[in-house]
Amino acid sequence: MQNVKADDKDLKKLEAEARANSTPSSFKLMFNEFKSDKMAMISLILVVAFILYVMIASFFINQSSMMSTNIMNYFAKPFTPDFWLGADAGGRSIAKQMVVGSRNSILIAIGLTVISSAFGIAYGLISGYFGGITDLAMQRVYDFMMIIPAFMIIIEIVNIIPHYNVISLTLLLSMFYWMGTSRLIRAQTLSESNKDYVQASKASGTSTLKIIFKQIMPNVSSLIIVDTTISFAENIGVETGLSYLGFGLPVGTPSLGTLIANANDADNITTYWWTWLPATIEIILLCLAISYIGAVLRRSTNATQRRSTK
Amino acid sequence: MWKTILRRLLIMIPEIIILSILVFILSKQLPGDPFTGSINPKASMGQIHHLMKINGLYDPWYQQYWNWVVHLFHGDLGNSYEYQEPVTAIIGSRAVNTFWLALLTMIMTYAIGLPMGLYAGRHEGKLQDALVRIYSYATMSIPFFVVLVIGGWIFGYDLNLFPTSGSVSPNATGFLPVLLSKFYHMILPATLGALFATSSITQYLRSGVIDAKNSNYVKTAQAKGVSMKNIYKHHIMRNAMLPIAAFAGYSITGLLGGSLFTEQIFSYPGMGLLFLNAVNFRDYTVMTALVLLYGFLSLLGTLLSDVALSVIDPRIRVE
Numbered sequence: 001m002q003n004v005k006a007d008d009k010d011l012k013k014l015e016a017e018a019r020a021n022s023t024p025s026s027f028k029l030m031f032n033e034f035k036s037d038k039m040a041m042i043s044l045i046l047v048v049a050f051i052l053y054v055m056i057a058s059f060f061i062n063q064s065s066m067m068s069t070n071i072m073n074y075f076a077k078p079f080t081p082d083f084w085l086g087a088d089a090g091g092r093s094i095a096k097q098m099v100v101g102s103r104n105s106i107l108i109a110i111g112l113t114v115i116s117s118a119f120g121i122a123y124g125l126i127s128g129y130f131g132g133i134t135d136l137a138m139q140r141v142y143d144f145m146m147i148i149p150a151f152m153i154i155i156e157i158v159n160i161i162p163h164y165n166v167i168s169l170t171l172l173l174s175m176f177y178w179m180g181t182s183r184l185i186r187a188q189t190l191s192e193s194n195k196d197y198v199q200a201s202k203a204s205g206t207s208t209l210k211i212i213f214k215q216i217m218p219n220v221s222s223l224i225i226v227d228t229t230i231s232f233a234e235n236i237g238v239e240t241g242l243s244y245l246g247f248g249l250p251v252g253t254p255s256l257g258t259l260i261a262n263a264n265d266a267d268n269i270t271t272y273w274w275t276w277l278p279a280t281i282e283i284i285l286l287c288l289a290i291s292y293i294g295a296v297l298r299r300s301t302n303a304t305q306r307r308s309t310k
Numbered sequence: 311m312w313k314t315i316l317r318r319l320l321i322m323i324p325e326i327i328i329l330s331i332l333v334f335i336l337s338k339q340l341p342g343d344p345f346t347g348s349i350n351p352k353a354s355m356g357q358i359h360h361l362m363k364i365n366g367l368y369d370p371w372y373q374q375y376w377n378w379v380v381h382l383f384h385g386d387l388g389n390s391y392e393y394q395e396p397v398t399a400i401i402g403s404r405a406v407n408t409f410w411l412a413l414l415t416m417i418m419t420y421a422i423g424l425p426m427g428l429y430a431g432r433h434e435g436k437l438q439d440a441l442v443r444i445y446s447y448a449t450m451s452i453p454f455f456v457v458l459v460i461g462g463w464i465f466g467y468d469l470n471l472f473p474t475s476g477s478v479s480p481n482a483t484g485f486l487p488v489l490l491s492k493f494y495h496m497i498l499p500a501t502l503g504a505l506f507a508t509s510s511i512t513q514y515l516r517s518g519v520i521d522a523k524n525s526n527y528v529k530t531a532q533a534k535g536v537s538m539k540n541i542y543k544h545h546i547m548r549n550a551m552l553p554i555a556a557f558a559g560y561s562i563t564g565l566l567g568g569s570l571f572t573e574q575i576f577s578y579p580g581m582g583l584l585f586l587n588a589v590n591f592r593d594y595t596v597m598t599a600l601v602l603l604y605g606f607l608s609l610l611g612t613l614l615s616d617v618a619l620s621v622i623d624p625r626i627r628v629e
Contacts, residue, residue, distance in 0.1 A: 054537065057398045065499075074617075094516050106619070140566055141420050143321070143325065143612075144325050144328060144329070146563075146608075146612070147325060147329065147605055147609045147612060148329065148332075148605060149567065149604035149605050150567075150568065151567055151570060151603045152570070152585060152597075152604060153332075153336070155585075155589055156337075156340065156589075156597060156601065157336065158510065159340060159341075159589060159592075160336065160339045160340055160341075165443070207383045233451055233521060235452070237452075237453030237454070237455075237456075240453060240455075240456075241453055241454070241571065242456050244571075245570065245571070245574060245586060246590075247589070260455075260456065260459060263459050263463065264574070264575075266467075269462075269463055269467050270468075273463075276459070280456055280459060280460060283453060283456050284452050284456060284460075287452050287453065287486055288448060288451050288452065290451070291447065291450065291451035292447075292451075295447065
């Protein structure tokens with residue numbers, strides 16, 4: 001009994017030593033990188049806080065009253081108690097539209113990122129793992145998707161669908177924005193599937209699905225995290241761009257893009273700058289912060305560029 | 311090499327066919343018909359049905375598709391519902407504007423991107439490099455249309471340095487004034503587009519220069535006593551720049567995609583604005599033709615780049 005206990009203790013000690021000497025996991029590396037880079041930490045906290053703020057604050061805003069026109073407040077000036085950021089031509093509060101619009105834009109961007117990344121990752125993993133004919137066929141589909149004028153096709157489809165909403169728009173966009181991720185994951189999977197552990201696993205009869213999703217995927221996970229973060233910043237641009245052109249969310253549903261679209265009017269752009277400038281600045285800051293986080297994550301996965309030591 | 315080109319062309323054929331089927335089916339799904347309101351506002355439903363029948367619009371889709379393709383090969387894309395003119399004529403007049411704007415944007419992109427990439431690569435790891443990196447990182451993060459809106463506001467409206475709509479001033483007469491006025495209208499959108507597009511060229515060139523700097527031929531030249539200036543001029547630049555030239559084809563796709571935003575923001579009468587107007591007026595023939603044209607052009611751009619790359623660098627030859 002005594003012996004067993006001693007063995008346990010030794011084992012624990014050995015394990016602790018092994019852990020201390022091993023290379024840290026990619027999550028740990030990412031965390032360390034954030035700890036050593038103050039700007040990155042601030043960006044991360046601000047982005048998360050901002051997203052939480054718009055999600056929660058939008059619950060307290062009555063959307064139908066927010067979007068109803070009130071001629072009395074026609075182009076109300078900003079920095080007044082009732083209208084912190086002024087009002088648009090319909091007398092609607094820009095600040096409230098910003099909150100709800102940001103929530104809509106961010107939700108679509110999150111949905112788009114999750115769906116398109118999941119598809120792109122699976123596509124890349126399968127294409128890279130099987131190689132040969134499967135890869136060839138799947139890469140032809142990829143080539144085809146790359147030449148499609150995505151934005152124009154999306155605009156056409158938006159015109160065909162009679163009633164679309166946040167969900168259908170997200171699904172529609174997801175169909176056209178998975179290619180970059182798939183290419184990246186495919187390249188990594190190709191090199192990964194030649195490694196010994198995959199060969200050994202194959203030889204010992206592990207099921208293909210298990211090899212792909214339980215063995216290879218964890219090994220490309222850091223790449224996935226980096227790519228997803230960067231896609232998120234890009235996807236904010238996709239939705240807002242579409243809404244800016246007038247083909248995103250239906251009329252009456254604010255988004256950052258529809259707010260910036262106020263700049264399409266020459267009067268607005270020169271005189272009533274508050275109708276579009278705040279949303280523009282918000283997108284710039286948000287995208288910069290998110291891609292900065294992505295850049296730091298990428299650096300943490302690349303040993304030669306890492307700032308933090310272990 | 312010819313084999314590579316041939317293989318690429320063979321791959322292109324099914325891609326074009328699938329794209330055209332997709333575009334055709336989508337255009338058939340769009341609400342509306344080509345006759346309502348176009349022949350005679352008072353035409354009855356019966357007359358319209360009759361016209362639809364004569365024109366084969368009730369035939370099965372593959373038969374309609376075939377007719378459409380036959381017409382396409384004769385350069386006939388139908389009539390615009392809105393303008394009641396052949397689509398080809400309408401697109402033709404707009405395509406010229408888009409072409410010049412795209413060309414100027416591309417020239418500006420290289421004019422800004424090449425020196426920046428070389429400069430950053432040469433001063434790798436120093437302040438200059440860091441500044442260029444921050445710049446590329448910022449332009450890569452911010453959505454394109456936001457850059458255009460802000461740029462248009464500052465330089466077009468606020469400072470009033472550049473025109474913010476149209477492609478030529480209505481007062482300009484004579485060859486040279488018209489030419490200058492066109493150029494003047496394009497500078498701001500082209501520069502903003504270029505500022506945005508440089509980041510990939512800059513990054514690519516930067517790493518090309520850094521790779522070349524550490525290569526054996528540069529070390530050999532150094533050992534032989536060639537001055538750094540000459541090494542850059544004759545060895546590094548040439549080798550780092552060749553692939554960049556080949557990227558012109560890929561950038562066609564980006565330029566076309568961006569034209570929707572550029573032309574909308576600067577009310578520039580090109581194909582992008584034509585498309586957006588066609589969507590708003592439900593001018594389906596024009597929409598369909600433009601989608602197909604954009605797809606075809608981006609296919610052509612990719613092909614050009616692939617071929618150019620394989621000519622320049624045999625290692626990249628498409629297998």
